[in-house]
Every structure is written in C-alpha cells, then in structure tokens.
Amino acid sequence: MGLLSNRVGRGSLKPGDHIYSWRAAYIYAHHGIYVGDDKVIHFTRRGQEVGTGTMLDLVLMSSGPNRGHIPCPTCTLTEEGHGVVSSCLDCFLAGGVLYRFEYAVNPALFLAKARGGTCTLAVSDPDDIVVHRANYLLDNGFGCYNVFKNNCEDFAIYCKTGLLLADQNAMGRSGQAVSIIGAPLSAVLSTPLRLVTTNVYGMAATAVGVYCASRYAGDIGMRRDVLKMSVEDLTRRLETGALQVAEPSLAALLSPTPVS
Template sequence: MGLLSNRIDRGSLKPGDHIYSWRTAYIYAHHGIYVGDDKVIHFTRRGQEVGTGTILDFVLVSSGPSRGHVPCTTCTLTEESHGVVSTCLKCFLAGGVLYRFEYAVNPALFLAKARGGTCTLAVSDPDDIVVHRANYLLNNGFRCYNVFKSNCEDFAIYCKTGLLVLDHSTMGQSGQAVSIIGGPLAAVLSTPLRLVTTNVYGMAATAVGVYCASRYATDIGMRSDVVMMPVEDLTQRLETGSLGVAIPSLPALPSTPVS
C-alpha cells in the first residue's frame, strides 16, 4: 500500500472491493464497488444531480470520462445517466488507473497518507454483504448527489460498512471531500499566528496539524454522528422522506479491560 494511493492490477480484484480511479488531474477520484463478472456498481452525477451550486460543479465531474476514452459497446449509459449504475470495469475506469480503497488501516498510516479518499480507519463488512448492498441500491436508488455530503465515495463507503451520516447539515463520509475543504480551512485557521509570529515554518506546521486533525476526526471510523443502517431501511426512508428525521445512536462499544 503506497503513501498516496494503492494501485492494483485487475487480476487481484475480487467481488466486494471498493475501487477508485483518479479524475481531473488527481483533484478528485471516482469510486465504486466491484461486484464480479467485470462489473462495477457506482454512484454518478453526470451533471443531473444537485452539486455544490458553485463553479466546483464544473470542475469536480468525478464520474466523467477521461479525454480520449471510448465507451464500450456493452454499456448503455449516456451522458444523461445518473444515480446508481452498473458498468463494465473499463467504462468505470474511463481511461484511468485502477486503485483499491483500504479499510481498517492503522492511525499512523492513515495520517501519513496526506491525500484523503484512499483509506479509512473503519472496518469493512464481509464481501457478500457489500455486494448485496451495492446490488440492492442499484435496484432501489441511493440519496441525492452532493459532492461534499453524498458523493460516489460516500456510496462506496456505505456499501462497505453500512455506516451512514444522516444529518445533511454536516460533512458526509467522503475523505476526499474533507481533503478539498480541509486544506483551505487549515490555512485560514493558521493565519492568526501572523499576529504573534512571522515564523513561516511555525504557521506551516500549524496548518498541517489542523489538516491532519480534521481528516482524523471526520473519518467514518472515528465519528460519533453515524448510524449503522440496513440497506432495506435506507431505501424505505428514502421513499417516505424520513431519512434525516431521527438519528438513532450507535450502541456503545464494549470497553477493553486494562491489564
């Protein structure tokens, strides 16, 4: 596993893998769940779903194809296709390189990977459950797309863990969204140091510290504002419009006895 990304070859893929491919000059990546038989289930926007409402909507087209990519003849997606879709691996990669998202990484490695959206502290569920969730959402739909709160990485992480952030006023599960926001935020929060010091290295160290702390605190494996939600309950809540009405608490984890 590399410090920036975990590149793999197609021969090592197995059903239930959370995979991704970088888009837009490594600014953003498109994520999905490999379900076997050369098929990937992923959550796309194609310009149809609600995004940020800013110029970023034209930049962060995560599910758009790379330049020069020619769609295959077996996938029937069009530029208007959106929501949860199934395509072949070639069309998912869209000319990009294949990477695998890692779960249950140790905190040191998590913080060493300066770029978010490549790994998480959270533990993945068994592969058959992951594939079931992805197929169920393919047939029943996921949430409305939002690049910061409900994007393709949020979809894949939910399929892998069953964990969901219900409150749409907060950041979603996506590590790459935290990276996009966290960098400028860290710079802003470190700016007041100029009132007491002109040490550039001190301000840079503070900015890096704030950035790392924000990534760690907002990782799906560390957050307390998430719930474990069965996929059937998720789609039922979407149908009734009650997804964010009540947020039940996760049961407390058993404490480890101190020897």
C-alpha cells in the same frame, strides 16, 4: 498496498472491493464497488460522475474522462434514473489507473496519506454484505447526489460499512470532501496562531497540523455522529422522505459555525 499508492492489478480484484481511479490532473477520484464479472456499481449525478450545480462544475467537468461516441457493448450510462449505475471495469476506469481503497488502516498510515479519499480507519463488513448493498442500491437508488454530502465515495463507504450520518446537515463521509473543506479550514484556524510564531515554517507546520487533525476527526472511523443502517431501511426512509440530502452552497460549508 504501499505507503505511497493503493494501485492494484485487475487480477487481484475480488467482489466487494471498493475501487477508485483518479481523473485528469488528480483533481478528483471516482469511486465504486467491484461486484465481480468485470462489473462496477457506482453512484453518479444522473450519469455524470460529478456535479455541484455551481460554476465549480466547469472545472470538475473539464477534468472528467473523454468518453467516445461509440456505445459500450456491455454497459450503458444513462442520464435518467436515480444515479446508481452498473458499468464494466473499462468504462469505470475511463482509461485511468485502478486503485483499491483501504479499510481499517492504522492512524499513522492514515495521516501519512495526506490526500483524502484513499483510506479510512473504519472496518469493512464482509464482502457478501457489501455486494448485496451495492446491488440493492442499484435497483433502489441512493438518494440525491451531492458532491459534498452524498457522492460516489460516500456511496462506496456506505456499501462497505453500512454507516450513515445521524446529522443530515453535517459533512458527508467522503475523505475527498473533508480534504477540500479541511485545506481552507486549516488556513483559517491557523491564522490566530500567527501571534504565537511569526516564522513562516512554524505557520506552515501549524496549518499542516490543523489540516491533519481535521481529516482525522472527520474520518468515518472516528466520527461519533454515525449510525449503522441496513440497506433495506435506508431505501425505505429515502422513499418516505425521512432521509433527504440538501444542496448546501460551498460558502455555507466554509462558513465557521458560531459558538454559543
């Protein structure tokens, strides 16, 4: 593992690894759990890697991998079912480069990796527990896919840590989602500070500082609104409707929360 890249070779993979691969133009990365035997379990939106139900899908889908018309002889991605699928490593990578997500990184390394969705301060559970969670969710599902609150990275992070958000209305565990929201948020929050400095470099430094602070505070390893939940309890609550994932709009997520 290096400061600039988490790229790894296939030979270094072991069951329980959280892996990902960037898609075209590095717009987003697709995440999953490697479970051995060249298999990856990952979370999709009815077979599609991404999806918001909005016009944003035109950008996201256009950056996705071009899948051939010849079915893979070892795995099948279906548009039916609950969205958790098992694929061979080749289908998961879709021609992309293999990267391994890092856990229990120190704060300096976390902040040095300015792009979200590559590492976390949180500690991973043992590999056998990670594989058990992934296989259990393959059979029972992980709820409704939501690009901002319950996406492929959220799935992989849950498998690795067993952590869920206590507040179902909050932003998900995904570092990618936090980065997407954190960038405009940093611009908004830094605007009042124009009264402190009119220097463009000072404003840029302030915006970067706010962005880094939002990423750090939003990381699953730093948040206090999380709880540890067994995969059996998770699926039981999903079945009974005790846990649900809403479909928030992008505008709602970017709107500032009133302070009382």
